[in-house]
Amino acid sequence: xxxxxxxxxxxxxxxxxxxxxxxxxxxxxxxxxxxxxxxxxxxxxxxxxxxxxxxxxxxxxxxxxxxxxxxxxxxxxxxxxxxxxxxxxxxxxxxxxxxxxxxxxxxxxxxxxxxxxxxxxxxxxxxxxxxxxxxxxxxxxxxxxxxxxxxxxxxxxxxxxxxxxxxxxxxxxxxxxxxxxxxxxxxxxxxxxxxxxxxxxxxxxxxxxxxxxxxxxxxxxxxxxxxxxxxxxxxxxxxxxxxxxxxxxxxxxxxxxxxxxxxxxxxxxxxxxxxxx
Amino acid sequence: xxxxxxxxxxxxxxxxxxxxxxxxxxxxxxxxxxxxxxxxxxxxxxxxxxxxxxxxxxxxxxxxxxxxxxxxxxxxxxxxxxxxxxxxxxxxxxxxxxxxxxxxxxxxxxxxxxxxxxxxxxxxxxxxxxxxxxxxxxxxxxxxxxxxxxxxxxxxxxxxxxxxxxxxxxxxxxxxxxxxxxxxxxxxxxxxxxxxxxxxxxxxxxxxxxxxxxxxxxxxxxxxxxxxxxxxxxxxxxxxxxxxxxxxxxxxxxxxxxxxxxxxxxxxxxxxxxxxxx
Ligand SMILES: NC(=O)c1ccc[n+]([C@@H]2O[C@H](COP(=O)([O-])OP(=O)(O)OC[C@H]3O[C@@H](n4cnc5c(N)ncnc54)[C@H](O)[C@@H]3O)[C@@H](O)[C@H]2O)c1
Ligand SMILES: NC(=O)c1ccc[n+]([C@@H]2O[C@H](COP(=O)([O-])OP(=O)(O)OC[C@H]3O[C@@H](n4cnc5c(N)ncnc54)[C@H](O)[C@@H]3O)[C@@H](O)[C@H]2O)c1
Numbered sequence: 381x382x383x384x385x386x387x388x389x390x391x392x393x394x395x396x397x398x399x400x401x402x403x404x405x406x407x408x409x410x411x412x413x414x415x416x417x418x419x420x421x422x423x424x425x426x427x428x429x430x431x432x433x434x435x436x437x438x439x440x441x442x443x444x445x446x447x448x449x450x451x452x453x454x455x456x457x458x459x460x461x462x463x464x465x466x467x468x469x470x471x472x473x474x475x476x477x478x479x480x481x482x483x484x485x486x487x488x489x490x491x492x493x494x495x496x497x498x499x500x501x502x503x504x505x506x507x508x509x510x511x512x513x514x515x516x517x518x519x520x521x522x523x524x525x526x527x528x529x530x531x532x533x534x535x536x537x538x539x540x541x542x543x544x545x546x547x548x549x550x551x552x553x554x555x556x557x558x559x560x561x562x563x564x565x566x567x568x569x570x571x572x573x574x575x576x577x578x579x580x581x582x583x584x585x586x587x588x589x590x591x592x593x594x595x596x597x598x599x600x601x602x603x604x605x606x607x608x609x610x611x612x613x614x615x616x617x618x619x620x621x622x623x624x625x626x627x628x629x630x631x632x633x634x635x636x637x638x639x640x641x642x643x644x645x646x647x648x649x650x651x652x653x654x655x656x657x
Numbered sequence: 658x659x660x661x662x663x664x665x666x667x668x669x670x671x672x673x674x675x676x677x678x679x680x681x682x683x684x685x686x687x688x689x690x691x692x693x694x695x696x697x698x699x700x701x702x703x704x705x706x707x708x709x710x711x712x713x714x715x716x717x718x719x720x721x722x723x724x725x726x727x728x729x730x731x732x733x734x735x736x737x738x739x740x741x742x743x744x745x746x747x748x749x750x751x752x753x754x755x756x757x758x759x760x761x762x763x764x765x766x767x768x769x770x771x772x773x774x775x776x777x778x779x780x781x782x783x784x785x786x787x788x789x790x791x792x793x794x795x796x797x798x799x800x801x802x803x804x805x806x807x808x809x810x811x812x813x814x815x816x817x818x819x820x821x822x823x824x825x826x827x828x829x830x831x832x833x834x835x836x837x838x839x840x841x842x843x844x845x846x847x848x849x850x851x852x853x854x855x856x857x858x859x860x861x862x863x864x865x866x867x868x869x870x871x872x873x874x875x876x877x878x879x880x881x882x883x884x885x886x887x888x889x890x891x892x893x894x895x896x897x898x899x900x901x902x903x904x905x906x907x908x909x910x911x912x913x914x915x916x917x918x919x920x921x922x923x924x925x926x927x928x929x930x931x932x933x934x935x
Contacts, residue, residue: 640905642896645934652846
């Protein structure tokens with residue numbers, strides 16, 4: 381059976397763990413080769429750990445176990461040259477790039493008027509400007525190849541509505557939706573489609589940490605994962621505490637595949653109905 | 658291939674005799690679903706182009722059966738709740754269950770808003786919006802009683818998300834479908850029943866490939882033909898294509914119908930070549 385993205389190559393940022401790893405595996409299951417990057421280092425203003433070298437090796441192992449190729453390297457979406465080098469090396473090896481998943485992102489916390497310059501700045505630099513750099517590195521390849529392409533930017537439900545205590549994240553993720561729409565316009569003539577996925581809480585290290593538990597249960601002294609499950613579930617229409625990475629990956633796969641060949645400029649919520657609650 | 662992306666499920670599709678409805682039936686059947694199909698198979702006086710025929714519906718049956726899937730097809734009118742309920746009951750009796758609902762029927766009848774007659778206004782709303790409500794009303798009891806959740810996909814339009822001149826009733830009805838979709842998503846979430854819409858730009862079907870609809874899009878051309886319509890239609894899209902194919906909408910319906918979208922509900926999914934961002 382040929383897969384739904386057979387023969388395509390996908391560039392994925394933040395691919396060492398969480399949703400990025402899941403996207404790599406899901407796309408590989410459907411026949412894609414992968415160019416994977418991740419910063420693989422902690423970030424000053426973020427109160428939980430980022431992915432490690434071992435995490436990235438595990439992504440590589442899982443993609444290769446599916447019989448697909450993967451070129452993995454460390455690159456930071458704050459550093460355009462590192463992204464470009466990693467991508468160019470991957471394209472050199474794998475021959476082309478067809479799918480871009482701009483997935484790397486961070487979360488930190490604080491009321492908008494209490495955020496420090498550095499917490500605000502690092503958030504915007506990674507979650508918004510990092511997405512722009514990712515697209516900027518990939519678009520010349522897509523245009524030059526002349527075979528179209530699909531760019532999927534990871535925004536969030538926080539790109540479509542606000543949440544208290546994460547104003548910088550909300551601003552960055554809204555910005556990603558705006559960028560997506562402009563890119564969709566600019567690239568349509570090249571048959572390059574640009575869309576976002578907008579997940580609600582996803583069960584990854586980004587939300588399974590004390591900072592997030594505190595944000596969601598401000599009235600509980602030391603909220604636990606169970607407290608978070610309840611509070612998180614209360615924000616979601618569907619009777620679930622959160623969605624899984626695979627749910628976002630299935631949406632990314634759909635948007636990456638030719639099944640959505642005429643879908644562009646769309647923000648696709650994977651949110652259990654948060655937005656219609 | 659074992660299974661398929663909707664293997665073992667049963668889909669109820671309205672307006673299944675031709676166009677997108679037939680395409681949805683075939684696409685879902687390709688991925689393992691059995692089909693309950695209905696269509697009016699007759700014209701409607703105020704709709705200025707021919708609707709599907711019994712032969713069209715028979716062709717849908719043939720194509721689904723050629724894939725080795727079962728299909729129960731009958732004539733029913735979305736303006737008549739009892740006809741829908743009867744057709745659906747017969748289908749579920751035969752096929753044993755219901756999982757997916759594609760409320761796909763829609764008709765149009767261009768005219769400037771102030772020239773639309775009371776009857777014409779009523780007919781478009783009755784078929785496009787109230788017909789969608791009746792379709793869900795007939796199907797929801799089966800989905801709830803089945804206890805396996807379900808996926809309802811309402812066919813709206815880009816006209817459900819933005820305005821189009823000279824089809825006010827259609828635009829209002831399609832916007833109404835998006836409102837209905839959101840309310841149903843709320844009401845049915847506890848049953849694990851998801852409700853979403855697809856919102857296509859122009860689709861290459863008999864609904865728009867006819868003289869009155871060419872005239873809607875090309876008011877300045879005397880007797881516009883498909884060739885005149887194509888570039889004007891393309892100007893409306895961001896992607897350099899004049900229209901999408903029924904299969905493109907079916908691929909989105911399939912995604913929303915399948916468990917790949919198990920936590921997607923209350924969403925309007927444009928299949929619109931970027932109409933909304935141009
Ligand atoms: N988890 C959620 O609830 C949720 C909800 C909506 C959206 N998102 C978004 O999904 C995306 C993926 O997040 P996740 O949930 O998998 O979390 P995660 O923390 O598991 O994954 C993020 C990955 O990005 C990497 N990364 C961070 N900064 C980087 C940088 N500067 N350069 C390169 N790589 C960097 C991390 O090392 C990590 O591997 C993010 O954009 C996030 O904002 C997450
Ligand atoms: N073609 C387009 O450009 C386009 C664009 C956006 C949305 N849509 C929507 O897509 C849906 C499918 O349309 P299509 O393009 O396949 O057109 P179509 O005319 O080929 O199909 C509509 C089908 O509905 C049937 N029907 C009409 N009235 C009925 C009634 N009262 N009861 C039962 N069946 C009835 C017709 O016989 C026909 O088979 C419609 O809801 C339409 O509004 C179409």
